[in-house]
Amino acid sequence: MTEHSKTTKNILITGGAGFIGSHVVRRFVTKYPEYRIYNLDALTYAGNLENLKDIEDKENYTFIQGSITDEKFVNDIFKEFRFEGVIHLAAESHVDRSISDPLAFAKTNILGTMILLNAFKELWGKYWEGKRFYHISTDEVYGTLGKTGLFEETTSYDPNSPYSASKASSDHFVRAYGETYDLPYVITNCSNNYGANQFPEKLIPLFIHNIIHHKPLPVYGDGNYTRDWLYVIDHAIAIDLVFHKGKGKETYNIGGFNEWKNIDLVKLLCQHMDEKLGREIGSSEQLITYVKDRPGHDLRYAIDASKINKELDWSPTVTFEEGLSKTIDWYLNNEEWLNNVTSGAYQKYYTKQYQ
Numbered sequence: 001m002t003e004h005s006k007t008t009k010n011i012l013i014t015g016g017a018g019f020i021g022s023h024v025v026r027r028f029v030t031k032y033p034e035y036r037i038y039n040l041d042a043l044t045y046a047g048n049l050e051n052l053k054d055i056e057d058k059e060n061y062t063f064i065q066g067s068i069t070d071e072k073f074v075n076d077i078f079k080e081f082r083f084e085g086v087i088h089l090a091a092e093s094h095v096d097r098s099i100s101d102p103l104a105f106a107k108t109n110i111l112g113t114m115i116l117l118n119a120f121k122e123l124w125g126k127y128w129e130g131k132r133f134y135h136i137s138t139d140e141v142y143g144t145l146g147k148t149g150l151f152e153e154t155t156s157y158d159p160n161s162p163y164s165a166s167k168a169s170s171d172h173f174v175r176a177y178g179e180t181y182d183l184p185y186v187i188t189n190c191s192n193n194y195g196a197n198q199f200p201e202k203l204i205p206l207f208i209h210n211i212i213h214h215k216p217l218p219v220y221g222d223g224n225y226t227r228d229w230l231y232v233i234d235h236a237i238a239i240d241l242v243f244h245k246g247k248g249k250e251t252y253n254i255g256g257f258n259e260w261k262n263i264d265l266v267k268l269l270c271q272h273m274d275e276k277l278g279r280e281i282g283s284s285e286q287l288i289t290y291v292k293d294r295p296g297h298d299l300r301y302a303i304d305a306s307k308i309n310k311e312l313d314w315s316p317t318v319t320f321e322e323g324l325s326k327t328i329d330w331y332l333n334n335e336e337w338l339n340n341v342t343s344g345a346y347q348k349y350y351t352k353q354y355q
């Protein structure tokens, strides 16, 4: 155990170099100097330490490179740092990749979660007082909605993609460890996030990238699919609240009450991009190209976030107009980041540093 960790609470955040994870790490490191935050990240294509440059020298922050699928390594770091809290965000998260490589999703999302649960159980046994394992999950576990209705915490799981099946499975394992070993857990299932530092494979950053470079905007199917969008900072605020105040062995849904059909969102994005880039209004829309649909494409996700709103007084602080505008500005001001993540340059650089 380090000298520091005798007096402070050691918290493990997995996947902290990724999109949502980096916003959570930054919030915890800056807001809670009494915690020592350990960021465990494998630095795959989607995670990079450039996302945390501003806090990398903070005294209460430590980066550990490694994979949650490496059982011995995970057990060793749990023994060494005796984490009292785990906020588990590390995951393969892109639905299209899960369709072409489902096994990678089972390994990271199911096996990786089990390895963490096991290490936590082995470390604390029955001494659960003051401990918490927080699993960050997705609304995709509930499957798809028709034109009406909302996902509630009591909605049955009905995942359709290999990605959502792997997240549903990991949620089930977390609950099973809670029932079987009394492991103190909490789970949140969140809707689509957007904001700075998202890898340009997901709809919003991919389309911003393509508009900048005058490339086609591939809209799947007829574009009449609906998602509920939440600004990533609001998600990080919710995670902070749930970690500290959420009831044990409970699930909370998190969402923006902000539904958009893909095609309407893409048109809004095009309009903002034309204005910000000083291009003729309507020119980006001409890049829209309808392409073959995603297999098993879920029609609609929409979250009922009234439980977290009532119990923890959480609601989004950023409107979609404001969040989208800030997000576009961030990408336009960070073109080097965008080029380095798409070319793999950051991944090469940072993984070499930690070999």
Ligand SMILES: Cc1cn([C@H]2C[C@H](O)[C@@H](COP(=O)(O)OP(=O)(O)O[C@H]3O[C@H](C)C(=O)[C@H](O)[C@H]3O)O2)c(=O)[nH]c1=O
Pocket: 093, 094, 095, 096, 137, 138, 139, 140, 190, 191, 192, 193, 201, 202, 203, 204, 206, 218, 219, 220, 221, 225, 226, 227, 262, 294
């Ligand atoms: C990349 C792309 C996407 N789309 C469509 C597919 C979806 O209907 C929508 C959003 O797609 P995206 O891949 O950005 O996100 P989802 O498949 O909704 O899933 C996302 O939100 C949940 C909550 C998670 O948990 C996932 O980790 C996260 O990736 O746009 C297109 O039409 N064209 C494209 O090129």
